[in-house]
Amino acid sequence: MTLNALLKAALTGAGSAALIASAGMAAAQEYPERPIEMVVTFGPGGGADLMGRQMGRLMEKPLGVSIPVSNVAGASGNAGLTRLRTDPADGYTMGTLISLTVASWASGLGDSKPEDFQVLAVVQNSPSFLFVPASSPYQTAEDLFAYAKENPGELTVATSGYGTQDDVTLKLLARDGVQMENVPFQAPGERYASPIGGHTAVLYEEPGDVAQFLKAGQLKPLVVFSKERHPSFPDVPTSVELGYDISGLDNFRTVAVRAGTDPAIVEKLQSAVEESVASAEWQTFCAETYSCIQPVTGEEAQAMIRDFLQLITDQLAS
């Protein structure tokens, strides 16, 4: 190759590199130019769906483009994450990433890792409670736990499955002498119908998913698995108060994009999420579902996912 040709090639290379770089910068500046897809990783009607739809709807205003929702359900949310992970990292696909899915990774489901995603913000967080039907013979956590200690394995608890944070909580309770039987209900409707109908003694759930039953007085909260009392339920004692050191297994919901997305785009999306969370509409929504938090962003949010996965993995292994 002559020197001339080499120089020409080098120049062309540099030129195109510059072109690509400027195009990339332009892309970030002009972003978003077209609708952004919100991948909800569960079917219509659940907690993740409500969050994704509400967030998508509110983010339309600051971003100025429409945000259609696609429900890509299956495999505890992993099917939707596969889509989020394989779509281009251009900021035109975002999705819901929730604690239940992260917990499923610990049991070997899916092939996603925390580093595959860039969490925009953790927008909802709620500790779980034990609820009993209004007609239950156990009206306080003390009564319930005392009965369970005397009659190990006799009380049944409706949960979302084995290998989930529900299961881990029950295992930790059993370690401390309160042994209750885990009864997994995959369909949320059936999970709530069973204790209300008196077929299962206890329900393990976050309050937001059963708000209508709480307001109607069909279910009564007995204990919250947390270090601090829940502001909406100041009379409900915490597990820690009762002498059971169980916390950090909260249900959180985040909005995420694929890792490797242009930081300028991530920043735009992140501020749109923060603006949406600050809106009166979102505040009403999260108050209704008892899940309001200050959004957690950046490295702190990434660490939350990693730590949660580690915690579940350790507990399931022991």
Add this chain to the structure above:
Amino acid sequence: MQTIDLLMAGFASAFQITAFLTVVAGLLVGVIAGALPGISFVNAMAMALPFTYAMNVTHAMLFLGGIYVGGVFGGSISAIMINVPGTPASLPATWDGYAMTKKGQVKRALTIAVTASAVGGLVSALLLTFLSAPFATFAMKFSQPEFFAATVLGLVSVIAIAKDKPVITMISLLSGMAIGTVGVDPLYGQARFSFGIPEVESGIRFVVVMIGLFAIGEVVDLVATDRDLRPRKADGKVAGASFRDIWNVKGAIARGTALGCMIGVIPGAGATPGAVIAYGVEKQVNPRGKEFGTGIEAGLAAPEAAKNATTGAAMVPLLTLGIPGSAATAIMLAAMMLQGVNPGPLLFIMDPSMVYTIFAAMIIANVLMIGAGVGVAQMFSTLMRTPPAILAGFIVILSLIGAYGVRNNIFDVYVCLVFGVIGWAMKRVGFPSAPLVLGVILGPLAERYFLTSIANSRQDYTVFFTRPISATILSLALIFVLWSLWPSVRTRIGRQPAQAKPKER
């Protein structure tokens, strides 16, 4: 009576022009979407959800309710006319409905189907209005063992469609149940038969299997055999069913409606098991049961009435308890929650006018459905005049869109194409494909209910027989099996001495 007053007020607001048009729009969207192969009413409702953001919550419920009622019926139009069920619940409509079409009685079949559906839906809407409180209490008596027993009854009902080939029907059913086990298991969250492929972990959806086997398989067969779908001249002469014809199947409609109402109110079951069980029961009870599958009116009317009777009933637990029992009612719940309305007992106290407007709209929708159904069927028969090759291409595209739309996953499109080829092969060799689809639908339900029942009774396997409702349903299922197998056993016993005699000589 307070209920009547509230209902009258409900009618008044449902008949306001915007509300009324919302119901009609929903109904039309539902019937058309239901009739299009591949697009089910659940798809249509999910797609309509964003449109409800702009409506007030009452209108949102009217719109979705209209789609629900219309869509559950709409699937039967394509089932009867081209043997392709538009939604899984219309599967039984292909057995006697399409058989009637082959005999040149397409109009008659459609009239019977739409009337039976409307009667079923109307009774169920009235039940929702007047008896939702006691019915909700009844539904709460059902727990996992009862759901399991009802699913078993659905599975044995499949034997009723076996006609003279019980063995290959069972093979087909069991293959379906095996396909249903693919993917993440419902209790442990472990992947089964996924071979490490992430897409397979999401499982194989019954809607995708049904679209493949029926829509694609049927269309390939249509083109391969060069069949002519154009309405024959003779068809025009056979009028729709008269009032007398409908009156003749009143027993079938009544039984279908009763079964549909009971099955619909149970969370988790829904329109498809309702229609299948109603067909199975009708085949045993009806004096002409043995001829079912050859185009018998009662065999069409019973499942049609049952599947629409599940619509109002399924809204009982949603509105009175806040519990969505099916995919369709889960979407309604989402529409309400997104607007900050929580269904449940409080709703009746806080906003009775909304509740009764929904009730009135459900009643109106079922009456109007007759018109919408006949209109869309007319449109369809015009469509059928297009050359089969073009029609076939159209159906394939719609089917693939439908398969993709189930959960927006391209993998489902490949699965659908594979089942299309399987469906065509099964049709060629005369292997029944309906039991396979029912296996994929009912198998995972049976598994889930069985395992949860056992866990909830602390590993006590006798729970299915010690609970009265569960034991009753299971004994019904047993009687059902014996009753339907008895004729073939009897002929076999009868035949043996006859064959033995010549040997003696």
